[in-house]
Amino acid sequence: MSTQEQAVVHVHRDDIGSRMGMWLFLFTELLLFGGLFFLYSVYRFMHQADFHVAAKELNVLVGTFNTAILLTSSLTMALSITALQRNNKKLSVFFQLCTILLAVAFLVNKYFEWMTKIHHGIYPGSDEYLAMESGRRLFFALYYVMTGLHALHVIIGMVLISVMTRFTVRNVITHDNYVKLEAAGLYWHLVDIIWIFLFPLFYLIT
Amino acid sequence: MDKHHSNIEHAHSYTIYIWVWISLLALTGVTVAVAGINFGAFTIAAALIIASVKSYLVLTIFMHLRLEMKAFRVFVAVALLFVIISFTLLFADYSFLSLR
Numbered sequence: 168m169s170t171q172e173q174a175v176v177h178v179h180r181d182d183i184g185s186r187m188g189m190w191l192f193l194f195t196e197l198l199l200f201g202g203l204f205f206l207y208s209v210y211r212f213m214h215q216a217d218f219h220v221a222a223k224e225l226n227v228l229v230g231t232f233n234t235a236i237l238l239t240s241s242l243t244m245a246l247s248i249t250a251l252q253r254n255n256k257k258l259s260v261f262f263q264l265c266t267i268l269l270a271v272a273f274l275v276n277k278y279f280e281w282m283t284k285i286h287h288g289i290y291p292g293s294d295e296y297l298a299m300e301s302g303r304r305l306f307f308a309l310y311y312v313m314t315g316l317h318a319l320h321v322i323i324g325m326v327l328i329s330v331m332t333r334f335t336v337r338n339v340i341t342h343d344n345y346v347k348l349e350a351a352g353l354y355w356h357l358v359d360i361i362w363i364f365l366f367p368l369f370y371l372i373t
Numbered sequence: 374m375d376k377h378h379s380n381i382e383h384a385h386s387y388t389i390y391i392w393v394w395i396s397l398l399a400l401t402g403v404t405v406a407v408a409g410i411n412f413g414a415f416t417i418a419a420a421l422i423i424a425s426v427k428s429y430l431v432l433t434i435f436m437h438l439r440l441e442m443k444a445f446r447v448f449v450a451v452a453l454l455f456v457i458i459s460f461t462l463l464f465a466d467y468s469f470l471s472l473r
Contacts, residue, residue, distance in 0.1 A: 194452045197452060201456055205460070205463055208460070208463070208464075209467055212467055227408075231405055238401065241394075241435055242435075244435075245390045246387060249385060349437075352435075352436075357436075359431055360427075363424050363428055367404050367408065367420035367423070367424055
């Protein structure tokens with residue numbers, strides 16, 4: 168009887184395989200963002216002076232603050248898994264909610280940052296934008312596309328983690344079956360890594 | 374019975390995460406500070422090296438690569454190797470373009 172039960176468990180569960188599947192998916196994300204980083208590096212190489220001038224218009228303080236927020240959200244995500252491994256469901260849910268809140272804080276910051284730029288007339292298609300040197304135009308186009316795509320990932324990650332929180336509350340994710348939470352965590356940490364590179368490349372090249 | 378609880382060996386303590394987090398924040402501080410100094414071409418190199426160290430910490434500790442089977446680390450290494458190859462070829466091309 169017990170062997171049968173084990174066999175069933177083995178058919179339906181392969182945690183290592185699930186995690187490896189998630190990693191394979193993350194490699195496709197690497198291609199997606201990698202392509203944009205290729206664009207960035209070539210255009211920066213061709214328009215070095217313009218990129219430096221354009222980067223001065225970004226607010227380093229806001230960027231640094233957002234970096235800290237995202238790094239902290241990665242911490243709470245990792246802690247939520249440890250809490251669940253130690254069978255502390257409440258603490259795990261608390262850490263997951265912290266992660267979601269920090270993600271919201273990141274997006275609110277990003278919203279105000281974008282809005283300030285847009286109020287200053289810096290957005291693709293505006294008169295001021297069209298009057299810029301081509302290097303500065305490229306910088307801001309890449310800024311909007313890359314931070315925009317990243318923000319989209321933050322939103323997707325937030326939704327994913329919210330679903331995981333619901334699963335945890337309803338005991339779909341438990342202390343001995345939490346590979347879903349781990350996969351969501353992997354996604355979240357990837358979003359963090361992308362920001363780790365975006366931040367110095369856009370904010371700190373003055 | 375413990376076999377399908379293989380996840381247990383996957384556990385990090387709370388403290389190591391907090392140490393990694395402190396290191397990540399400290400490295401962010403270093404990047405911002407270093408960006409203020411003009412090292413010329415080294416400035417971008419410094420920023421990328423620090424970002425790589427930060428990513429290494431996130432990959433190994435937060436993403437549990439250190440605790441995974443070796444195959445995971447090989448996968449990631451191969452993926453990163455190809456990104457590096459692409460960048461090298463890209464710049465081999467573009468640095469010659471500027472000489473023309």
